[in-house]
Amino acid sequence: MQAPHLLLEEPIRLASILESSPSVPSFSAMTKIIGTLGPKSRSPEVLEGLLKAGMSVARIDFSWGDDAYHQETLENLKKAIKNTKKLCGVMLDTTGPELQVVNRGEKSIALEADSLVTLTPDDMVIEASSGILPLNFADLASAVKPGDTIFLGQYLFTGSETTSVWLEVAETKGDDVICTVKNSATLTGSLFTAHAAQVHIGMPTLSESDKKIISTWGVRNNIDFLSLSYTRHAEDVRKAREFLAQLGDLQQTHVFAKIENIEGLRHFDEILKEADGIILSRGNLGIDLQPEKVFLFQKAALYKCNMAGKPAVVTRVVDTMTDTPRPTRAEATDVANAVLDGTDAILLGAETLRGLYPIETISTVRKICAEAEKVYNHANYFKKTVKKVGEPMSHLESIASSAVRAAVKVKASVIVVFSSSGRAARLIAKYRPPMPVLVLVIPRLTTNHLRWTFIGAFQARQCLAVRGLFPMLADPRHPAESNSTTNESILRVALDHGKVAGIIKPHDRIVVCQKLGDSSVVKIIELDD
Template identity: 65%
Template sequence: MHSSPLLLEEPIRISSILEPSKPTFFPAMTKIVGTLGQKSREVDTISRCLNAGMSVARFDFSWGDPEYHQATMDNLKAAIKSTKKLCAVMLDTVGPELLVNKTDRPISLQADTLVVLTPDQNKEATSNLLPVNFSGLSKAVKKGDTIFIGQYLFTGNETTSVWLEVSEVHGDDVTCLIKNSATLAGSLYTLHVSQIRIDLPTLTDNDKEVISTWGVRNNIDFLSLSYTRHAEDIRHARDFLSKLGNMKQTQIFAKIENIEVNFKILSILLGLKHFDEILREADGLIFSRGNLGIDLPPEKVFLFQKAAIYKCNMIGKPAVVTRSDAILLGAETLRGLYPVETIATVGKICAEVRAAIKVKASVIICFTSSGRAARLIAKYRPTMPVLSVVIPQLKTNQLRWTFTGAFEARQSLIVRGLFPMLADPRHPAESKSATNESILKVALDHGKAYGIIKPHDRVVVCQKVGDSSVVKIIELED
C-alpha cells in the first residue's frame, strides 16, 4: 500500500517551523519602515537596524525639534556609509493632530474624578487640568462624547492611556469624567475625539516650515501626510513641494487615520469614491490602525484593511501597514527597548511567509532608468524578488549637469519585493553588450550579497536594448 504524500509532508513542515531561520536566509519581500528616535538614534543602533532589515527611516515631527532630528539624520548617513546599505528617508508631518501640552513630569489621573481640557497652553498640566493645542475643542464636542488620550493611539496599555467622558462644556474649556486611572508619563500625548471634524489644515504652517528647511536640506524621499482627509490635501501638498526645487521628486504618502475618511471607509466595498480619489492622487498610502481602532469597531478595522490594500494592489501603489508592501514600526523602534531585535523579528516573520513558496526562478533582474518598469513587475506580486538595477541618466537645466537615479532607487525601498541598486553612471545599460554584461555581473554579485541569488539558480533578466525590450533566462554556474 502506497503512503499518502500528504502524510509525509506534514512532519517536514512542522520541523521547518521548529528550526530557527538560517542567518543567510534572504530578506523578506515586505519592507520595514523604522521610526528613529530616543532609543534608536545612535550610529551603532541604526547600523544594526539597517543590517536587520530596515529599508526606510521615518522621522516623526510630532515630537523633538529639527536640531534633534538633524543629529539623528547625520547618524543615519554615517550608518548608511558604514553598512553600505541603501536607506530611504520619510518625513512624517504633525498635521491637525491634537496634542496634550505637558512636560516630562508624570501626571496621575484618578478614575471617577474630573479633569478640565483647556486651550490655554500657558497653564501648567496637572491632575485636574490638561492644556491642549486646539482652541475649537469646546465647539466640536458635546456632553456624553468620548475622548481618548494616549501615547501613540490605541496602545492597549491602560496604565498609560485614559478614556474621558465629556460632562460639561463651559466657554473654551471642556470638563471630563475620568473613566480609568492612568499615569501620563512621557512628553508626547495625543488626544483623539471619536467622530468629530477637526477644523485645521492638513498641512500646517509648522509642517511647511519643517519641510522647506529640514526636508529640503535632507533631500527626503517620502512625505507622510498625516490626517489626509481629501484628495485636495494631497494636491495642496504636491503644489507646495513643487515650489521647493529638489522636492519635486519627493513622493507623498497619504496617512489615513481620521473619521472623515473612516465613515466613508465603511462603504469601501461598494466602490468608495472619496477613498479612490485619495488613492489616485497619492503615491502610496499609510494606514494608522491605532486611530482606526478608536473611530471604528475593532472588528471592522481588518475588513477595511483588506479592502483598502486590495485597492492599493490593483492600482499598483504601495500600502504601508501589516502584511503589505511595508510594515511601519513606530513606538517599537522609537522608544522601545529593543529596536534592532524588533526589526529582525518582523523581517524573519515576513521571510518565513516567503519560504513556503517554491519557485523555479530565484530572482527577476530589471534594468530601469525611472524605476517604473521594475515597479510594474512588482505590482503583479511575483513570488520571487525583483532586483531593480537603476541606470542613472545625465540631465542638464542649461546651468549644470546632474545624474538622476538616486531618488528612484531609494523610493523603491518601500515597495514589496523590490530590491534596488544604483548602477555606475559611467556605463549606461543601453550601450555595448560588453557593458551590459559587466553591469549584469555587478547585479548578480549584488543579489548574492543580498542572499537572494545562489549557485545554479535561474535568473530572469529584463533590459532595454535600443527601442526593444529583451527578456532572457540565465542559469548560474557555481
C-alpha cells in the same frame, strides 16, 4: 470582499513548524521594515544594528523633537549606512492636525475613573494637571458634542490602560470641554496625543510648521518620502505635492498618505489615486472604527493598494516589544496576517523610537514576515491581478506581468530589471513575484531649462518601501535604454551582488527585463558554474 490570494499556498507541514528558523539572510524577507528613530535608536552603533537587522527606511517624526536633534540622528544614520554599505531611505512624518496636550512641568498626571477633567485651549501659561489639560486646538468645543469619546495618551502610546485614558465629553462651556474619565491612568512625559473619535478637526493637513520643516530640514536632507499625517482628502495630497514641487529636488519626493480617521477612509479611493503610497495608521483608526470592523478595513485597503500597484504600509503591530523582547501571540499573528493581506511594509513606531529592544524588534518582525511569505499564494494572487487589470494591457504592464510569469515558470532565483524612474520595477512588484527583484537604477541627467538634475538616487531609495524590490544604483555612464544588445557590465555587477548575498547560485536561471532602443525585452539567462 473576496480575497482568495489570502489562502495559504499549500497545507503546512507540522514538522516544519517544529524546526528552528534559520538566520535571516539579506533577501529572505520581501516585506520592508520602516523604523522610527528616536532616543533609543539614534546612536551609530544601534543604527548599524537596525540596518543589519533589516530596516530599509528610517522614519523621522517631527511631532516631537527639534531640527538639531533630528539632524544629529540623521548624521549618525549616514555613518551607519557608510559602515554597513546598506541603502536606507528617509521618511519625514509631518505633525498635521494632531491634537496635543503639552505637559510643560513633565510631572506625572494621575486621572481617576469617573472624575472630571477639562480640556482647554493652550495659552502657553496653564500647567497640565489632573483637573485641567491645555490643548493645541482652540475650537474643540465647537467640534464635539456630549457623548463623544476622546482618547488621550503619551506620544506613540501603546494603548495600555495604565498609560492612556478614554474620556467622554460631558459638556462644553465656552472654549472648554469637560470630560468624564472612563478609566484610571497615569500620564507621564512631556507630550500627550489626543484623538477625538469620528470628529472633524478644522486644522490644515499641512500646517505652517510642517511647511517650515520640509522647506528647511527636508530640503537640506533630500527626503525620499513625505508621510502626510491625517490625510483626509485627495486635495491634501495635491497641495502637498504642489508645495514639494517648489522645493527643487523635493519634486521627486514620494507622498505617502497616512490614513488615520474615518474622514480619510471615506475618501480612500480618491486619495489612493493621488498618493504615491498609503500608510494605514491603525492606532487612530482603531479608535474611530468599531473593533469588529478593524480587520475588514485592513483587508479592503490593502487589496485596493495592491491592485493599484501602490505600496501599502501597516503600523502598530508589536506594541508590547516596546518593553519586552518578545511579541505576544496575537502580535506575531497580526504581523503574519498583514503580510498575507498584502502589505508592502511594516512601520514600527514606539518599538524602535523609545523601546528597549529596537534591534531585536526589527529582527523578530523580519523573521515573521519571511515565514508568512513562504505560504503566500502567489499563483492565485497573480491570476487575480491579471484579471483585475484586464485587456488590453498597457505596454509596460504587459512586460511586467510577462517577466513575473516567465520567472515563475522557469523557477528563476531572481528578476533583474533595468530602470531609471523605478516605474517598471514597481509594476513588476505589483504582481508579487515569489523571488527577489534586483532593481538596477541607472541615473540620468534631466533639465527644466533652468537647471540640470541627476535623477536616480531618489528612485533607488524609493524602491526600499516596495515589497520584493532590492535597488542598486548603477554607473550613470550606462544608459537604462541602451541600443546595444546587452548591458553586460552592469548585469555582471548585479549578479555578483546576488551571489555574495546568497540568492544566486551556479546554474540558476535569471529573468532580465530591460529596454533596448524602442523595444522592451524580457530574457532568460542560465548561469554557468
